[in-house]
Amino acid sequence: xxxxxxxxxxxxxxxxxxxxxxxxxxxxxxxxxxxxxxxxxxxxxxxxxxxxxxxxxxxxxxxxxxxxxxxxxxxxxxxxxxxxxxxxxxxxxxxxxxxxxxxxxxxxxxxxxxxxxxxxxxxxxxxxxxxxxxxxxxxxxxxxxxxxxxxxxxxxxxxxxxxxxxxxxxxx
Numbered sequence: 001x002x003x004x005x006x007x008x009x010x011x012x013x014x015x016x017x018x019x020x021x022x023x024x025x026x027x028x029x030x031x032x033x034x035x036x037x038x039x040x041x042x043x044x045x046x047x048x049x050x051x052x053x054x055x056x057x058x059x060x061x062x063x064x065x066x067x068x069x070x071x072x073x074x075x076x077x078x079x080x081x082x083x084x085x086x087x088x089x090x091x092x093x094x095x096x097x098x099x100x101x102x103x104x105x106x107x108x109x110x111x112x113x114x115x116x117x118x119x120x121x122x123x124x125x126x127x128x129x130x131x132x133x134x135x136x137x138x139x140x141x142x143x144x145x146x147x148x149x150x151x152x153x154x155x156x157x158x159x160x161x162x163x164x165x166x167x168x169x170x171x172x
Contacts, residue, residue, distance in 0.1 A: 028105060047059045056094050057091060075108065
């Protein structure tokens with residue numbers, strides 16, 4: 001006996017408001033650095049994986065209690081208060097106490113926290129390539145350098161002795 005069936009999703013007002021996944025706002029992928037501060041204000045480095053106006057998903061090396069209130073500093077946005085609402089390994093779901101604006105989400109997505117290293121197509125500058133642009137450096141003769149050092153030392157000792165004499169005269 002073969003049974004054939006078709007499944008249909010029933011859309012209601014609540015499902016439409018929360019989106020297909022049951023979330024209140026659509027998530028957007030982001031790769032932004034963040035600093036989490038728990039109730040003791042200890043900093044924990046984190047990475048924001050995705051973000052929406054109502055929350056974000058972060059990856060943390062340490063452990064954070066679930067549920068708990070935190071402050072999260074997100075690159076491009078700033079400090080936001082949130083609640084840790086779920087955990088899956090090192091991934092934590094956060095719900096913002098106050099929704100973020102769409103412009104804040106765009107700012108977080110625009111921040112590039114990693115500076116790319118030079119590659120073969122873009123080599124680092126060497127002394128050979130820039131030596132023509134720089135003026136030639138010429139050292140002063142040894143006698144001139146010695147006179148500058150001795151003269152500067154004598155001038156500084158003169159300032160010290162003059163200051164000491166002035167202090168003794170003011171006290172005495």
